[in-house]
Amino acid sequence: MGWVTAYVLAKKYADTKVVQPDNETLEAVDGILRVKDGGITPSKLSFGTWEKIADVTLSSVSSVSITGLDGDTDKMYRIVIYGKVTVTTYPEWILLKPNGTTISTECILFHRRWDGPNASASTNVTHTTQDGFVLLKYFRSDLSSSAGAVFVDAVLNAQTGFPRVCLSNAFNDDSSSEARYFHFDIASEWYDTTTNITSFDISLTAGTLDGRLLVFKVL
């Protein structure tokens, strides 16, 4: 049956459905054929996209383990965290540890604070070694008040054969009397090129997280 014929039939019979060879389902709406929404999946999009593989609500959480991964197959992960952190010490770190193990990463942090009501703008670049990929270096000066806001959007190349690198674009507020806001660009590198990543732990070095964690893989 040709597509012109299918279109004519669909227009005539509004409930007609036609299945294409690649299994996308078409349906007639007001006499017009279109791809049914449910028939579209990320894997059918040739330009590649992110597929959400984990969506976790965080309530007083110190660590989250994401299991069932395959870094060689998934190739790349995107990690989004938003919510609030409760700590009483500083600085604390949100780290990502592949396979739940402590690793040594070299990382460069560019962090910036800009004007708050009582603070002056400033920038700073530091270099450090940490026990995992760094998602956020958390600062807070008013440790006695309520939790501060955080946001993390990080991408990790997980495929073996390459040094694994994580780039994190992150924010935290410091709702003290100086009301500082930190925006971080953080690059961490793990020199291991052979160990497949089959899980990872995201943890706070001290304190707890409330909010939401989303993990995506690339297709």
Added chain:
Amino acid sequence: MGKKVIARKIVYDVNEKRVISVEKYEIILPDIPYDENEYNKAVYGV
């Protein structure tokens, strides 16, 4: 002293698409007074 809070360790499996375990335990967040010099040292690394 310090602040006593209940913390959770969560395990989420992407194949099962769900949280497969939650472990609760108690932690104590120490009370450390704010010291501007220490804070700036931490922020600026100087």
